[in-house]
Amino acid sequence: MWCIAREASGLDKIGGDSPPVRKEAEAVYLRLRNRYLSVYTLAVFGDWIQGGFAYALYAAYGYSQREISLIFIVGYASSMTIGTYVSALGDTGGHRRNCVAYGILYAASCVLCHSRSLPSLLLGRVLGGVAYSILYTSFESWLIAEAEARRLPRVLLSRLFSFSTFCNAGSAVVAGMVGHLVIEVLPCASRNRFACAFDVAVVSLLGASLVAATRWGERYGDQLHSTGESLLKSYRTIRASRPLVALGLVNSFYEAALYVFVFLWTPALERRSRQGDGTSNMGHGLVFSIFMISKMAGSQASHVLSEYLSPGARLQLVFGGSALCLAAPVLTDSYEYTLLAFCGFEALLGIYWPTIALLRCGSILDAQRASTMAVFRVLLNLLVILVLPLAGGLPEALAFSLAAGMLLLCPALSGILRQAETSTHGKEGHVLVRADDTDTEPGTSSDDSEPIHAEAHEEGLDLAAIPRSPLLPRP
Template sequence: MAIAGDWLQGPYVYYLYSQYGFGKGDIGQLFIAGFGSSMLFGTIVGSLADKQGRKRACVTYCITYILSCITKHSPQYKILMLGRILGGIATSLLFSAFESWLVAEHNKRGFDQQWLSLTFSKAIFLGNGLIAILSGLFGNVLVDTLGLGPVAPFDAAACFLAIGMAIILSSWTENYGDPSESKDLLTQFKGAAVAIASDEKIALLGAIQSLFEGSMYTFVFLWTPALSPNEEEIPHGFIFATFMLASMLGSSIASRLMARSSTRVESYMQIVFTISSASLLLPIVTNFLVAPSDVKGGSISFKGCIQLLGFCTFEACVGIFWPSIMKMRSQYIPEEARSTIMNFFRIPLNIFVCIVLYNVNAFPITVMFGMCSIFLFVATLLQRRLMVISESQRSRPQDWKERDPEAESLNI
C-alpha cells in the first residue's frame, strides 16, 4: 500500500505541473525542493524514527504523503512547493522507517536471518515490479480512459496510503532504535556520524549506495531524451513497463543468489556494478558508431533500440541492487541508529540529484551518462574493498581458534 501510493504519483507529477501552466524552470525548482527537503529534513525524521518508534514513523509517512497529495489540487505555486517539501520528507521515511521496523521486528522475534533476504527480494519483486506496473496501468485508466484528469492518481494514492496506515495501526507492534530517553537529536546525529567514521564498512556502504542511487535517479531524467533525441514517437508506457519487468527479473535473480549459502552479496555485487557501468556507456558508444539522424519525428531509431537494450540491463541491475543493499545494511548498520544512518546516506545522494537537476541543460546527454558510468565503476571498486574487509574480519575468529585449540574445545 505504501509503495503503491508512491508509484501512482510518479508518472504524473511533471505532467500535472505543466497542466497548471508552469514552465520547465519552475517545475525544476519544485523537484529540487523535494530532493532538498529530503536532504534537510530526512535525517531529522530518521532520528525521530529511532527515538520515537518506527511504527509511528511509518504512520507519519502515510499522513505526510496524503497531505502532499491534497496540495496537488491547488494551482498556486506556494502550495505546490509545500506539497513537494512534504513529499521529500515522506520519501525519506519510505526508504528508511519501513526497512528499520522490519529488521528490528525480525530480530526481536528470533527469525532466521536467511528469511530476511527472501523478504527483501519479494518486497522488491512486488513493490518495484508488479505494483509499479499495476500502478502505472491504474493511473493511465484514471487519467485517460475515465478522463478524471491528472489529479486523479494523487487522490487514488491518498486512498491507498490511508488503507496502509489503517493496517499499520491495527496490526503492527512498535519498536525502537536506542531505547535511552536521555539522548537528544544532536547526540543521535553525533552517534551516527561516529559509527560511520569509525567503521569503514558502514562508510563504504553509504558511498556505494549514494553513487548507485545518484546514477539511478539521473537515469530517470535522461532516458526519455536519450531515446527520442529528434522527437521520435516512443511508447513511454510500454518502455516503462519493460523497465519494471527487467527490474522484477533482477530481483528474482537476487533472491536466488541470496538463497545460496555459498554466494556472498559482497562478491556478486561487484559484477552487478560493473555490468551497470557498462550498460550506461551504450549511449556514448552508439553516438560514435551510429550516424545521427536529422529527421524529426518517426518511430524509435536503431540507435534507440540498442540503447533501450542497455537501459533494460541497467534496470535488471537495479532489481538486484535493492534487496542486496538491504541485506548488507541489515548486516552492517547498528540497530540503535539504523534510520538515522540510512538517512545520512541520502544526504550526498540528494545533493548530487539537486546539482544534476539544476544543470540538466548545461551538459550533453552523453557527458551525463559518462559521469554516471564512472560513478558506477567507482562503486565497483568500493564494493571490492568492502568484500576484502568483510572477508578479513570473518577469517580472524577462525584463525584465532586454529592458534588456540584449547579455546576451541572450551567453545569460547
C-alpha cells in the same frame, strides 16, 4: 497484487535447514512477510502512481522546465534536511509511528497538488520529500527490528528483501496501468487531469497508514538519547568505520546515478524513436512496464545469486554491469540496443536493492539504524541537487558518461565491503540478533511490550528450535 506475485514467484520458498528448523523458520517468515508486505506494497504503490505524472502535472499548470526543476529540488532539499531529522525520529519515537506518518504526510502532499499556486506546490514537495526519506529508512528499519525480535534466519531475511523488491516493481506496473486508466479513460472532475492519479495515491497511502497502525507492533532503536544525539552518534560511528563510509558512498553514488537515469531515459529513447517526420512513436507506459518487469526479473536473479555469491560480490557484478548499460547511449543511436541496455540496468537494479539492504542490515547497529540510514541519504540528496541540474544542461552523451563515471567509483568501494565480509565468520543463514543488545532475552521485543513467545505459543512455534548466532559482518 503481491498475493498474486508471491504465488507466481519462487522467492518465498523455504529450504536448506533441518526439517524442524525449516518448519519453525518458515512459519515465522510467512507471518512476517504477510504483515510487512500488506503495508509496504500499498506504500510504494502510492509513491509510484504519482511519481510518473508529477512533471506532467506541473507542466499542465503552465510552469516552465526551469521552474519545475526548482520545485523538484525543493523536495530533495527537504528530504536532506527535515527528512533526515524526521527519519531519525524512528529510532527514538518508533519506526511504526514514522511509517504511519509517511502515509499521512504523502497523502497531504498529493492533496496540495490540486492547487496551481506555487506556494501550495512547494509545500507539497516539502511534505513529499520528508515522506520519501521515511520510505527509505523507517520501513526497512522496522522490518529488520521485527526480524531480529522474531529471530528470523538471515537467509530468509535476504529472501524477503528480494521478494519485497519484486513486489515493489510489480506495484509500479500496476500503478502505471491504473494511472493510465484514471487519466486517459475515466472522467476526471479536477481542473488538471493528472491530479486524478494523485487522488488514487491518497487512498493507497492512507490505507498503508491504517494497516500499519493496526497490524504492526512498535519497534524502537535507541530510546536513551534525543534525536539530535542519535544523529550525531550515527555520524561519529560512520566516520570511525571504514566499511560504513564505503557503504554510505556506494549507496550515494549508485542512487545518484539512478536519478540521472530516471531524468534522462525518456528524452534519450524519444530521440532514438523519432520517425522521418520528427515524431516519436515510443509508448512511454509500455517502456516503463518493461523496465519494471526487468527489475522483477532482477529480484528473482538476486535470490538465485545469493546461493553462490556474497553480497559484496553481487554488488561488484551490479556496478560493473550498470556502468556498461549506461554507457550504451554514448556508443549507439539504436533505439533497440539502447532500450535493451536500459532494461539491463533495471534488472541489475533489481539485484542491487535487496543486496544493499542486506549489507545495511549486517553493518548498522540496530539502535542507530534509522539515524545512520538518514545520514547516508544526506550525501545522496546533496549529490542529486548538484548533479541533476548539471545533467539537464549537458549533452546527452556527457550526462550518461557522468552517471557511468559515478558507477565506476563504486567497485573499489564495494571491495572494502568484501574485505569486511571475509574478515568475519558469519553466514547468511545465521539468525539475526541485535548487535547492540546481544544479551537481550530471546523472544522479547525491543520495547518489552510485545513478547514474541506469546505469539509463537499461539501459532505452535518453537523459537528455541531456531539456532541463535550473531549477525555478521560488523564494522
